[in-house]
Amino acid sequence: MGKTGGFIEYSRKDHGVRAPQDRIGDYGEFSQRLPEDEQKIQAARCMNCGTPFCQAGLDINGKLTGCPLHNLIPEWNDLVFRGKWQEAYERLVLTNPFPEFTGRLCPAPCEAGCNLGLNDDPTSIKDTELQIIERAFESGWAKPISIVNRTGKKVLVIGSGPSGLAAAHTLNRLGNQVTVFERDDRMGGLLMYGIPNMKLDKRIVSRRLENMKSEGIRLECNMPITSKEQADQILVEYDAVLLCCGSKKARDLSVPGREALGIYFAVDYLSRNTKSLLESDLTDGKEISAKGKHVVIVGGGDTGTDCTATAVRQGAVSITQIEIMDCPPEKRDYNNPWPEWPVVCKQDYGQQEVILKYGMDPRRWLTTITKINKGFSGEIISVEVSRVKWEKVENSIVAVPLKGSEEILSCDLLLIAMGFTGPEAAIMDAFSVEVNNRGYPVSDVLFHTSNPKVFTAGDQRRGQSLVVWAIREGIECAYEVNHSDLRTTYVLL
Ligand SMILES: Cc1cc2nc3c(=O)[nH]c(=O)nc-3n(C[C@H](O)[C@H](O)[C@H](O)COP(=O)(O)OP(=O)(O)OC[C@H]3O[C@@H](n4cnc5c(N)ncnc54)[C@H](O)[C@@H]3O)c2cc1C
Numbered sequence: 001m002g003k004t005g006g007f008i009e010y011s012r013k014d015h016g017v018r019a020p021q022d023r024i025g026d027y028g029e030f031s032q033r034l035p036e037d038e039q040k041i042q043a044a045r046c047m048n049c050g051t052p053f054c055q056a057g058l059d060i061n062g063k064l065t066g067c068p069l070h071n072l073i074p075e076w077n078d079l080v081f082r083g084k085w086q087e088a089y090e091r092l093v094l095t096n097p098f099p100e101f102t103g104r105l106c107p108a109p110c111e112a113g114c115n116l117g118l119n120d121d122p123t124s125i126k127d128t129e130l131q132i133i134e135r136a137f138e139s140g141w142a143k144p145i146s147i148v149n150r151t152g153k154k155v156l157v158i159g160s161g162p163s164g165l166a167a168a169h170t171l172n173r174l175g176n177q178v179t180v181f182e183r184d185d186r187m188g189g190l191l192m193y194g195i196p197n198m199k200l201d202k203r204i205v206s207r208r209l210e211n212m213k214s215e216g217i218r219l220e221c222n223m224p225i226t227s228k229e230q231a232d233q234i235l236v237e238y239d240a241v242l243l244c245c246g247s248k249k250a251r252d253l254s255v256p257g258r259e260a261l262g263i264y265f266a267v268d269y270l271s272r273n274t275k276s277l278l279e280s281d282l283t284d285g286k287e288i289s290a291k292g293k294h295v296v297i298v299g300g301g302d303t304g305t306d307c308t309a310t311a312v313r314q315g316a317v318s319i320t321q322i323e324i325m326d327c328p329p330e331k332r333d334y335n336n337p338w339p340e341w342p343v344v345c346k347q348d349y350g351q352q353e354v355i356l357k358y359g360m361d362p363r364r365w366l367t368t369i370t371k372i373n374k375g376f377s378g379e380i381i382s383v384e385v386s387r388v389k390w391e392k393v394e395n396s397i398v399a400v401p402l403k404g405s406e407e408i409l410s411c412d413l414l415l416i417a418m419g420f421t422g423p424e425a426a427i428m429d430a431f432s433v434e435v436n437n438r439g440y441p442v443s444d445v446l447f448h449t450s451n452p453k454v455f456t457a458g459d460q461r462r463g464q465s466l467v468v469w470a471i472r473e474g475i476e477c478a479y480e481v482n483h484s485d486l487r488t489t490y491v492l493l
Pocket residue numbers: 105106107158159160161162163164165181182183184188189190191194195196199223224225226244245246247267270302303306424427457458459460464465466467468470
């Protein structure tokens with residue numbers, strides 16, 4: 001274990017963050033690593049519990065607790081405490097192929113499950129994970145390996161988000177010849193276009209892609225697969241195909257005036273900003289700019305927060321974030337005990353930056369947009385909002401606008417961050433994959449589809465989720481493909 005009694009001796013200390021007044025001037029990452037010695041002390045707080053919920057990845061009452069990848073957390077905490085960083089790295093990558101992504105992006109359900117969290121601050125696991133992988137890259141341990149035994153099987157992964165990359169990585173290491181097709185001009189899925197550079201510097205994604213290429217994976221951009229002709233050719237050429245195309249259909253706003261100009265989906269807004277940043281350091285004018293505008297964001301979740309932080313950097317005049325649900329409590333409710341994921345109100349980086357620059361939290365809870373008003377040229381000029389009350393109507397609970405609470409907010413850029421309704425149909429039609437009434441592939445066996453050569457993983461299979469889940473799905477799907485593949489070979493012999 002870490003240090004005997006370390007959890008009594010030491011307090012939790014999180015990674016540093018760049019001060020909001022400094023970081024809103026650029027798109028550099030805002031989190032900063034602790035010095036090595038301080039991170040070792042954090043690892044020393046681990047108690048090596050008999051039942052380490054941190055690595056369990058359990059669903060308790062519909063709420064996740066513990067790491068979905070089953071990272072061997074107490075083991076690498078102990079190795080870090082003893083300064084055995086390389087061994088900690090070797091232990092970490094047994095279960096997680098991309099700790100540099102989760103160490104930056106994961107909401108850390110491991111920490112929610114940490115036994116220390118019962119009556120103290122949990123061990124800081126995510127920061128230690130990031131420290132291990134970054135030291136491994138700096139020290140040259142995280143280098144490509146050569147795959148000696150090749151199976152002679154060819155596998156195509158369509159979609160290069162974390163699920164597709166994790167599947168490609170695993171299948172390649174199992175000896176298969178892997179190709180990844182991506183329709184965008186850069187690899188990475190939402191890691192590249194979606195999640196802003198402040199949370200994940202795109203050089204971190206490129207660094208991993210270089211390693212994967214060196215291990216023999218073919219990565220091909222600008223390859224949208226949408227037609228039956230393409231799919232038929234692919235099925236002839238490859239032994240198995242994995243659909244890892246995400247859950248891309250954005251949930252729309254259905255109110256009068258929706259057709260006004262100046263309304264965008266969050267991912268389009270975020271992606272264009274990142275593309276312009278990468279291609280021209282934001283000088284090509286191709287981003288959707290919030291400069292000098294009143295910005296309203298519909299959706300109080302993490303995607304809305306990323307829009308908030310981007311709009312701050314672009315120089316918005318005002319930012320309002322509208323959320324139809326009520327604000328969660330400050331502390332866990334009695335019916336949401338440890339080790340369940342705590343449903344509590346958090347002030348994320350985007351809100352902190354708005355508070356610093358504009359003097360108030362941008363979020364309005366229990367609020368909805370009821371109408372969009374247009375100017376003479378059809379451009380959005382304002383939105384009408386109302387407070388809502390959740391009421392039981394017939395058999396469902398609905399948000400009813402409260403009379404007398406109507407208000408008009410100036411708005412010349414409206415961003416819709418209301419989540420996603422499911423995967424795009426074209427790719428499933430192309431491969432003749434059966435779907436359920438919500439548009440997700442159906443099959444009796446996990447990760448399979450109705451087409452025996454076609455598999456699926458990540459958001460495309462389970463719906464919009466987290467990077468850590470996408471990685472787990474990619475790995476498990478890869479083993480399922482490999483297993484089926486071996487089974488076929490066995491039967492043929
Ligand atoms: C703005 C935003 C911020 C987020 N922040 C976080 C966070 O901080 N932490 C976290 O854990 N999760 C976060 N998430 C969720 C997380 O990014 C996703 O759950 C994860 O990326 C899903 O991975 P995936 O591989 O299944 O799909 P994606 O990452 O969506 O990748 C799918 C890929 O498939 C490609 N594709 C689609 N159709 C085709 C086709 N027909 N042909 C070829 N290619 C195709 C797409 O271009 C895309 O590159 C965020 C999501 C969003 C939208």
